[in-house]
Amino acid sequence: MKSLLFSRFLLLLPWVLIVIIVLDIDSSRAPLPALSPRGGAEGGSGGARPPAPRRRPEAALPTIYAITPTYSRPVQKAELTRLANTFRQVSRLHWILVEDAAARSELVTRFVAGAGLPCTHLHVPTPRRYKRPGLPRATEQRNAGLAWLRQRHQHLPPPQPGVLFFADDDNTYSLELFQEMRTTRKVSVWPVGLVGGRRYERPVVENGKVVGWYTGWRADRPFAIDMAGFAVSLQVILSHPKAVFKRRGSQPGMQESDFLKQITTVEELEPKANNCTKVLVWHTRTEKVNLANEPKYHLDTVNIEV
Amino acid sequence: MLRRRNLLTTLLIALPWALLLTLWHQYPTTHYLNLLRSKCKSSREGGFPSCTRQQQSIGAVPKIIQNYVYSRPPPWSDTLPTIFVITPTYTRPVQKAELTRLANTFLHVQNLHWVVVEDSPRRTNLVSNLLEKAGLNFTHLNVETPKSLKLGLSWIPSHTPRGTLQRNLGLHWLRDSFSNTAPPEGVVYFADDDNTYSLELFEEMRYTRRVSVWPVAFVGGLRYESPKVNPAGKVVGWKTVFDPNRPFAIDMAGFAVSIKLILEKPHASFKLEGVKGGYQETSLLKDLVTMDGLEPKAANCTKVLVWHTRTERPTLVNEGKRGFTDPRVEV
Numbered sequence: 001m002k003s004l005l006f007s008r009f010l011l012l013l014p015w016v017l018i019v020i021i022v023l024d025i026d027s028s029r030a031p032l033p034a035l036s037p038r039g040g041a042e043g044g045s046g047g048a049r050p051p052a053p054r055r056r057p058e059a060a061l062p063t064i065y066a067i068t069p070t071y072s073r074p075v076q077k078a079e080l081t082r083l084a085n086t087f088r089q090v091s092r093l094h095w096i097l098v099e100d101a102a103a104r105s106e107l108v109t110r111f112v113a114g115a116g117l118p119c120t121h122l123h124v125p126t127p128r129r130y131k132r133p134g135l136p137r138a139t140e141q142r143n144a145g146l147a148w149l150r151q152r153h154q155h156l157p158p159p160q161p162g163v164l165f166f167a168d169d170d171n172t173y174s175l176e177l178f179q180e181m182r183t184t185r186k187v188s189v190w191p192v193g194l195v196g197g198r199r200y201e202r203p204v205v206e207n208g209k210v211v212g213w214y215t216g217w218r219a220d221r222p223f224a225i226d227m228a229g230f231a232v233s234l235q236v237i238l239s240h241p242k243a244v245f246k247r248r249g250s251q252p253g254m255q256e257s258d259f260l261k262q263i264t265t266v267e268e269l270e271p272k273a274n275n276c277t278k279v280l281v282w283h284t285r286t287e288k289v290n291l292a293n294e295p296k297y298h299l300d301t302v303n304i305e306v
Numbered sequence: 307m308l309r310r311r312n313l314l315t316t317l318l319i320a321l322p323w324a325l326l327l328t329l330w331h332q333y334p335t336t337h338y339l340n341l342l343r344s345k346c347k348s349s350r351e352g353g354f355p356s357c358t359r360q361q362q363s364i365g366a367v368p369k370i371i372q373n374y375v376y377s378r379p380p381p382w383s384d385t386l387p388t389i390f391v392i393t394p395t396y397t398r399p400v401q402k403a404e405l406t407r408l409a410n411t412f413l414h415v416q417n418l419h420w421v422v423v424e425d426s427p428r429r430t431n432l433v434s435n436l437l438e439k440a441g442l443n444f445t446h447l448n449v450e451t452p453k454s455l456k457l458g459l460s461w462i463p464s465h466t467p468r469g470t471l472q473r474n475l476g477l478h479w480l481r482d483s484f485s486n487t488a489p490p491e492g493v494v495y496f497a498d499d500d501n502t503y504s505l506e507l508f509e510e511m512r513y514t515r516r517v518s519v520w521p522v523a524f525v526g527g528l529r530y531e532s533p534k535v536n537p538a539g540k541v542v543g544w545k546t547v548f549d550p551n552r553p554f555a556i557d558m559a560g561f562a563v564s565i566k567l568i569l570e571k572p573h574a575s576f577k578l579e580g581v582k583g584g585y586q587e588t589s590l591l592k593d594l595v596t597m598d599g600l601e602p603k604a605a606n607c608t609k610v611l612v613w614h615t616r617t618e619r620p621t622l623v624n625e626g627k628r629g630f631t632d633p634r635v636e637v
Contacts (some may be wrong), residue, residue, distance in 0.1 A: 014322030293527030
């Protein structure tokens with residue numbers, strides 16, 4: 001009798017375990033985007049590192065989407081590297097890299113594979129006639145980023161919390177900025193350093209509302225703000241499906257105004273950064289590199305990516 | 307009849323165990339789920355967000371994210387050699403931006419101690435506040451370059467060895483803080499505030515025994531300059547166009563020195579005057595090591611892990627003579 005019970009118990013045990021484990025897996029699995037790159041460096045960089053300290057991924061924490069247009073030039077990899085180093089410090093940030101190229105370049109593909117944060121790699125070439133100096137740049141790339149975002153979210157039913165901002169690859173972002181923009185309800189704005197021929201440009205705020213613009217260049221624009229000075233909530237982007245950066249009839253310096261006109265008004269803007277009195281992002285630009293000593297024909301024995 | 311029944315029963319017994327094994331193999335974390343849950347609850351007050359990700363790691367989450375994303379520097383390890391980074395800096399509009407993005411990079415590196423030396427008569431609030439808020443281990447020093455040196459050397463801008471006094475002060479601080487009899491495990495690296503560093507670079511330099519070298523991008527008018535390494539793994543020369551016959555034709559960002567060596571040779575420092583353009587690094591390294599003592603890193607000097615980027619001076623034309631913007635707003 002005992003042995004019969006024993007054997008029955010042994011028979012049932014593994015099935016019970018399986019059921020428990022499957023239930024556990026189902027309950028703790030959460031929907032995650034499948035676009036994250038797979039990397040190899042698990043042992044990574046020396047020593048016992050604590051695994052993945054992201055902030056607790058509650059459903060309420062809005063994802064920040066950063067659209068970065070980029071183009072091929074010597075400092076491209078350096079710029080993307082230091083931008084990635086900053087973005088990796090921010091939890092729940094999804095990076096959308098759009099190349100100004102007809103096809104995905106190897107450099108950026110390899111970079112994205114080892115970037116270490118969720119990244120989407122798109123590409124769209126700028127037509128040559130729009131590459132003249134004085135014309136707004138990266139319009140097609142930003143629109144491609146917007147289109148990807150809209151297309152991806154049209155299938156998901158409930159409004160997903162999210163914030164979108166445009167991150168040029170040579171600017172400098174402090175980590176505080178991301179905390180500020182994450183609470184955007186519609187469109188938020190903040191000061192930008194080293195732009196408009198001044199130490200900083202900022203929206204003028206009274207009683208928590210934006211009433212004017214403090215800028216050195218064409219203060220008569222409806223939204224006298226730089227591309228790095230605002231963020232838009234995902235909801236607003238999805239509810240204005242036709243809002244894109246314009247090419248036809250666009251004047252230089254009016255890109256931001258033309259875009260923001262389509263989605264919001266000055267009264268609705270939310271000032272961040274302590275009522276727009278702190279500079280948390282700088283419009284830095286990197287010098288063009290001096291390659292005067294490069295030989296005309298490739299003379300080195302190895303081909304090294306820079 | 308009996309045999310078939312026996313077969314059936316063995317199959318029935320073996321099947322669930324096989325399923326269990328495959329499940330455990332696929333999802334190795336499930337076994338530890340319950341343990342983790344209890345650990346998490348107790349350590350959440352300690353601010354250790356390390357475990358929460360594990361619960362979600364079943365399935366399609368790539369491993370590399372788990373290794374690199376930090377919100378603060380990784381905890382100090384007692385076994386890992388320390389990287390002392392000496393950064394000279396000076397006040398100009400882009401200073402805060404440069405130091406910010408440098409801090410964002412350094413926050414990823416374990417056991418890093420940042421020595422920031424300002425070229426100013428007093429330590430400025432801007433840098434002090436930035437260092438406090440960053441969360442890194444740091445030392446904040448300052449020494450002003452005398453105006454005579456600044457003016458005299460600025461005649462030939464390309465030959466101005468800037469930051470010399472500041473770097474020497476950093477070395478001096480190291481020699482003061484650590485004794486030669488019990489040197490810590492570590493390495494010293496001179497990082498200018500406008501360059502770009504990949505995270506891999508720090509792991510390459512961490513285990514330097516004496517002096518290690520690697521290629522640097524965008525110096526000497528080339529895409530990159532690098533040491534010439536023979537098949538045996540020794541440095542035999544320099545792949546540069548600008549004066550490759552220098553004893554050490556390498557940029558400040560292209561080498562690291564072990565602390566032990568710095569403490570062993572207390573008189574080795576950067577020469578201040580009479581230094582020809584491009585010879586500043588030589589003025590330090592010649593007292594520390596010879597060419598055959600150099601350790602090539604970055605896959606025998608075939609990978610570029612540091613870029614000598616320079617930031618444009620911002621055009622502040624609209625500030626005017628008296629300055630238009632509120633000087634109390636820190637930029």
